[in-house]
Amino acid sequence: MAIISGEHRTTLRLSQGRTKSRASGSRPGQLSVRCLVLPSTRGRVRPSSPPLGKPLTASAGHHTIKGLFVGALGPEALAGVSLVMPLFLTVSAVGQGLGFGLATLLARHLGAGRHSAASAAASTVFAAAVPLGLAFALAVHLVIPFYLEGVFI
Numbered sequence: 001m002a003i004i005s006g007e008h009r010t011t012l013r014l015s016q017g018r019t020k021s022r023a024s025g026s027r028p029g030q031l032s033v034r035c036l037v038l039p040s041t042r043g044r045v046r047p048s049s050p051p052l053g054k055p056l057t058a059s060a061g062h063h064t065i066k067g068l069f070v071g072a073l074g075p076e077a078l079a080g081v082s083l084v085m086p087l088f089l090t091v092s093a094v095g096q097g098l099g100f101g102l103a104t105l106l107a108r109h110l111g112a113g114r115h116s117a118a119s120a121a122a123s124t125v126f127a128a129a130v131p132l133g134l135a136f137a138l139a140v141h142l143v144i145p146f147y148l149e150g151v152f153i
Contacts (some may be wrong), residue, residue: 083148087140096130098125 071078102125109118 053055091136094136098129098132101125 049113066081067078070081102122105121105125106118109121
């Protein structure tokens with residue numbers, strides 16, 4: 001066990017790898033699990049706003065122009081897009097979630113030189129994507145009559 005002292009905390013590092021800490025003014029018997037303290041985000045949010053804001057602004061502009069174009073085709077076309085858009089966005093969100101998750105896994109494994117683990121992660125995500133796609137297609141096929149009920153009646 002190692003004792004590491006900081007400004008206002010004393011940290012006990014146990015041999016099992018667990019870390020516990022107590023405030024310097026508390027009694028020795030009162031231990032609590034130490035949470036990871038991240039550095040301050042002050043000064044980091046504003047510089048990262050333009051890279052995040054540009055794609056969001058482009059997406060909003062794209063959807064506005066698309067809405068104007070489809071709206072010019074008539075109210076039926078706009079209603080059709082409005083009905084299908086939530087389904088499209090759901091499929092898109094699942095695909096992006098799998099893609100971003102896989103990208104972080106691949107970056108960590110390849111950065112550590114674990115090429116076989118990266119290959120296994122990619123295979124797992126691709127193998128999971130097919131059943132997820134089939135399950136979503138089946139769910140849409142079963143739910144779409146209830147979803148559209150009253151629209152064409």
